[in-house]
Structures are given as structure tokens and as C-alpha cells.
Amino acid sequence: MALTIGLTGGIASGKSTVAHMLRELRIPVIDADVIAREVVEIGEEAYGQIIETFGNGILQENGAIDRARLGAIVFHDEEKRKQLNAIVHPAVRKKMMAQKEAYIKSGEETVVLDIPLLLESKLTHLVDKIMVVYVDESVQLERLMKRNGFSREEAIARIRSQMPLSEKIAYADAVIDNNGTIEKTREQLLHILTTWSVL
Ligand SMILES: CC(C)(COP(=O)(O)OP(=O)(O)OC[C@H]1O[C@@H](n2cnc3c(N)ncnc32)[C@H](O)[C@@H]1O)[C@@H](O)C(=O)NCCC(=O)NCCS
Numbered sequence: 417m418a419l420t421i422g423l424t425g426g427i428a429s430g431k432s433t434v435a436h437m438l439r440e441l442r443i444p445v446i447d448a449d450v451i452a453r454e455v456v457e458i459g460e461e462a463y464g465q466i467i468e469t470f471g472n473g474i475l476q477e478n479g480a481i482d483r484a485r486l487g488a489i490v491f492h493d494e495e496k497r498k499q500l501n502a503i504v505h506p507a508v509r510k511k512m513m514a515q516k517e518a519y520i521k522s523g524e525e526t527v528v529l530d531i532p533l534l535l536e537s538k539l540t541h542l543v544d545k546i547m548v549v550y551v552d553e554s555v556q557l558e559r560l561m562k563r564n565g566f567s568r569e570e571a572i573a574r575i576r577s578q579m580p581l582s583e584k585i586a587y588a589d590a591v592i593d594n595n596g597t598i599e600k601t602r603e604q605l606l607h608i609l610t611t612w613s614v615l
């Protein structure tokens with residue numbers, strides 16, 4: 417039986433950093449954020465639905481969705497965020513599951529699903545183990561502002577749109593504390609994977 421690990425955390429908590437380490441170990445990682453971009457490309461079903469719901473004002477000149485503009489709307493309005501989620505999430509889930517099946521069919525023994533909203537969207541039934549990448553909120557805020565060039569207000573709006581990391585820990589089979597150095601994070605990851613007999 418293949419093992420499916422759900423990798424989650426909060427915005428800018430370090431999921432991609434851990435995902436990169438997993439890939440270096442040749443463990444396949446399916447990234448929900450990447451798929452969420454693919455399913456809203458021009459011509460995709462969700463693309464049309466987003467325009468119907470949010471209007472042409474969220475498009476760039478070339479017709480692609482202006483993510484910054486759409487983000488400015490949905491991270492300040494819970495109702496609008498729910499509408500966007502209802503359009504995008506089913507398509508993301510379907511594509512992730514297809515990719516997971518393909519990896520397992522090709523003989524992979526472990527597959528990681530990197531899903532920021534694993535807990536908010538109640539998707540825990542899709543995974544066997546939950547790995548939460550944790551940072552203190554002050555560290556999360558600083559890293560998010562630095563990485564995305566967001567103002568404090570913009571960064572806080574995004575953090576507030578998710579379940580607090582302090583609550584996510586309660587659902588975890590393993591927690592990686594990413595407040596420290598990348599090396600410390602790698603050590604914790606290797607320890608967890610060894611405990612789970614992945615390595
Ligand atoms: C609002 C959008 C256009 C903003 O795009 P942008 O390029 O600025 O951000 P990106 O997609 O890279 O997401 C960055 C992070 O924001 C957080 N986030 C994204 N969407 C949401 C959401 N609906 N609710 C809470 N947090 C979210 C996640 O932690 C994610 O890792 C985009 O995030 C989106 O389409 N969101 C809806 C789909 C979704 O839920 N994606 C998350 C995984 S399925």
C-alpha cells in the first residue's frame with residue numbers, strides 16, 4: 417500500500433521549502449498551488465466561471481487572470497473567497513487525484529500532496545498522514561511581507577483567511593518547526609520520514 421502524505425501549513429510557513437527537500441529525496445510532491453494556477457488558465461472551465469462571477473475587471477490585457485487583482489478582492493471578502501474556492505477547488509482536487517494515481521501506478525511508494533488548505537477544506541480523508549509546517553505568526557508575517565512585497569495589512573489579511581497555524585498543529589501526525597534554520601528543518605523532516613519508514 418502506497419503512503420499518501422498531506423503536507424500543509426499556513427501561507428509562507430515553509431511548505432515549498434519542505435517540498436523542495438522531499439523532491440531532492442526523490443519523493444514526488446503534487447503542489448495544489450501549481451495546479452490551482454493551471455486550472456484557471458485561459459480556456460479552462462474555471463477561467464470562464466471566474467469571469468462570470470468576478471467580471472472582466474479581473475483580467476490582464478492579454479486575457480489571463482490578474483492574480484494580484486483577484487487576490488486583493490478575495491482576501492478582503494470571505495463571501496467572494498468562498499465563491500472562488502467553489503469554482504477552483506473541485507478542479508484542483510480532480511487533477512491532484514489523477515496525478516497521485518499516476519504516481520502510484522508507476523510504482524511510487526510515497527506521494528506527497530502539498531495542500532495549503534488541507535484542513536480548512538476538510539480534505540484529510542485524502543491522505544494517510546498529515547505533516548504541518550509550523551512557524552510563529554510573527555515569523556510568518558515577516559517572511560510573507562518580505563517574499564511577496566506585501567504591506568503588513570495585506571499580509572495579515574492573507575494570514576487571517578486561513579486557520580491559525582496554532583490550531584492546525586492539533587490535526588498533525590507530525591509537526592516541523594520552521595522558525596529556525598533551513599538545516600534544522602531538514603533534520604526534522606528526515607527524522608519524521610525515518611519514523612514513518614519512508615526512508
Ligand atoms: C486568489 C489568488 C488568485 C491569488 O493568487 P496569488 O498568485 O497571489 O497567490 P497563490 O495562488 O500563489 O497562493 C499563495 C498562498 O495563498 C494562500 N491562499 C490561496 N488561496 C487561498 C484561499 N482561497 N484561502 C486561503 N488562503 C489561500 C495559500 O497559502 C497559498 O499557498 C489565488 O490564490 C487563487 O486562485 N486562490 C483560490 C484557489 C486556492 O484556494 N488555492 C490554494 C490551494 S488549492
Ligand SMILES: Nc1ncnc2c1ncn2[C@@H]1O[C@H](COP(=O)(O)OP(=O)(O)OP(=O)(O)O)[C@@H](O)[C@H]1O
Pocket residue numbers: 425426427428429430431432433434449532559560563594595596597598601
Ligand atoms: N527556515 C527558514 N529560514 C529563513 N527563511 C525561510 C525558512 N523557510 C522558509 N523561508 C522563506 O520564507 C518564505 C516562505 O517559505 P515557503 O515559500 O517555503 O512557504 P510556503 O508555505 O510554501 O508559502 P506559500 O504556501 O504561501 O507559497 C520564502 O521566502 C522562504 O525562502
